[in-house]
């Protein structure tokens with residue numbers, strides 16, 4: 001089972017069985033949990049780097 005959880009004011013958390021591929025199809029993540037940036041300000045996309053805590057992201 002794969003679970004997607006939106007963290008209020010923060011990233012999207014993914015846990016369970018999944019793979020994330022880049023634009024070429026190369027697998028870049030398969031371990032759990034993964035936190036994906038939703039605010040667009042991360043310097044380590046697609047992963048959250050906690051920039052949302054400084055930029056006032058609230059969705």
Ligand code: FES
Nearest residue numbers: 037038039048051
């Ligand atoms: S959601 Fe955390 S850096 Fe964007």
